[in-house]
Amino acid sequence: MAASNLSLAHHANSAxxxxxxxxxxxxxxxxxxxxxxxxxxxxxxxxxxxxIEWAGEFQSVQDLYRFFGWNKDTFQPGDEVTILGNPDxxxxxxxxxxxxxxxxxxxxxDVRNTP
Amino acid sequence: xxxxxxxxxxxxxxxxxxxxxLTVCSNAYSQYAPAGAPDLTGVWQRTFPGxxxxxxxxxxxxxxxxxxxxxxxxxxxxTASATEANAAExxxxxxxxxxxxxxxxxxxxxxxxDRLLMLFEVDNFWRVVHLDGREFPEVPLHTWxxxxxxxxxxxxxxxxxxxxxxxxSESNQRWLDRLGHPFSDELVLTERIRRIDDETxxxxxxxxxxxxxxxxxxxxxxxxxxxxxxAEFICNELMLSQLPEMRPEQ
Numbered sequence: 001m002a003a004s005n006l007s008l009a010h011h012a013n014s015a016x017x018x019x020x021x022x023x024x025x026x027x028x029x030x031x032x033x034x035x036x037x038x039x040x041x042x043x044x045x046x047x048x049x050x051x052i053e054w055a056g057e058f059q060s061v062q063d064l065y066r067f068f069g070w071n072k073d074t075f076q077p078g079d080e081v082t083i084l085g086n087p088d089x090x091x092x093x094x095x096x097x098x099x100x101x102x103x104x105x106x107x108x109x110d111v112r113n114t115p
Numbered sequence: 116x117x118x119x120x121x122x123x124x125x126x127x128x129x130x131x132x133x134x135x136x137l138t139v140c141s142n143a144y145s146q147y148a149p150a151g152a153p154d155l156t157g158v159w160q161r162t163f164p165g166x167x168x169x170x171x172x173x174x175x176x177x178x179x180x181x182x183x184x185x186x187x188x189x190x191x192x193x194t195a196s197a198t199e200a201n202a203a204e205x206x207x208x209x210x211x212x213x214x215x216x217x218x219x220x221x222x223x224x225x226x227x228x229d230r231l232l233m234l235f236e237v238d239n240f241w242r243v244v245h246l247d248g249r250e251f252p253e254v255p256l257h258t259w260x261x262x263x264x265x266x267x268x269x270x271x272x273x274x275x276x277x278x279x280x281x282x283x284s285e286s287n288q289r290w291l292d293r294l295g296h297p298f299s300d301e302l303v304l305t306e307r308i309r310r311i312d313d314e315t316x317x318x319x320x321x322x323x324x325x326x327x328x329x330x331x332x333x334x335x336x337x338x339x340x341x342x343x344x345x346a347e348f349i350c351n352e353l354m355l356s357q358l359p360e361m362r363p364e365q
Contacts, residue, residue: 015196034352062346
């Protein structure tokens with residue numbers, strides 16, 4: 001799979017399978033802290049030794065800042081993180097609507113837990 | 116020359132007073148509002164479901180039904196993906212009223228002697244409700260959010276809004292909510308706004324739009340106070356997104 005096909009995610013979550021939660025661990029390559037939705041990209045190693053890029057879509061800047069104190073520096077390239085969320089329904093789209101993040105120190109943040 | 120200087124000084128003073136008032140007077144609404152008028156100041160956000168409509172069965176005309184069928188919302192039972200949706204919000208275009216209220220975003224109300232201001236976090240948008248007794252302009256200027264004129268009736272602020280740009284085309288959808296119920300240029304929106312208790316505000320909305328609805332449509336929207344301050348929200352950052360499917364086809 002080419003990386004250019006992978007960083008696809010939807011504004012609305014209809015593209016994501018809300019009945020399934022998956023977990024992906026990888027190395028941060030990009031963190032896009034913008035409205036209306038934020039995005040993260042991870043380089044993920046596969047069993048055959050190759051790597052693919054996964055994309056994760058979050059809610060807005062205001063939600064992530066207001067309720068979790070996140071900002072444009074929350075993730076740096078090279079950080080190891082795990083993201084959990086609902087996968088894209090379509091074949092060949094390595095992306096998810098993120099529900100939870102596990103940082104390298106074990107801290108877990110349930111990003112859907114907003115008032 | 117001296118007069119001109121004095122005028123400039125007076126204008127400057129008025130501007131400073133207005134700015135000072137925006138920050139200081141917001142809690143002193145009562146000195147401007149008639150006795151018994153509601154204190155609506157504060158930060159508010161909807162407590163009703165965002166994927167709802169004013170009425171469960173909207174009495175749509177044929178004009179509206181046809182356009183409703185062509186709507187591709189981002190929310191509700193007919194949710195489309197971002198690349199397929201034609202909701203105004205996916206293009207960061209204004210939603211008008213009452214559409215804005217359905218966003219899960221706070222807005223702040225300031226009450227001044229001659230107007231009430233609503234500052235919306237989403238899109239960094241502001242709305243003015245004129246309270247100075249003016250009439251709607253004889254020659255209407257249709258705009259994204261229309262012209263709003265209000266007056267107090269006891270514990271209620273009554274606001275009438277006209278001249279909101281209505282449904283235009285497949286790519287320029289104008290809805291009452293996030294589900295795709297269209298409105299026309301003829302929309303007359305009446306809001307009866309009152310404070311229910313320390314933490315709750317209620318807006319009774321009536322939509323009179325004979326082009327789109329065979330009878331007036333009414334519903335009550337409730338809002339809760341929020342402790343946080345508004346922040347900058349530039350929706351157009353969407354155009355910078357490297358998540359390509361966050362934005363519609365160009």
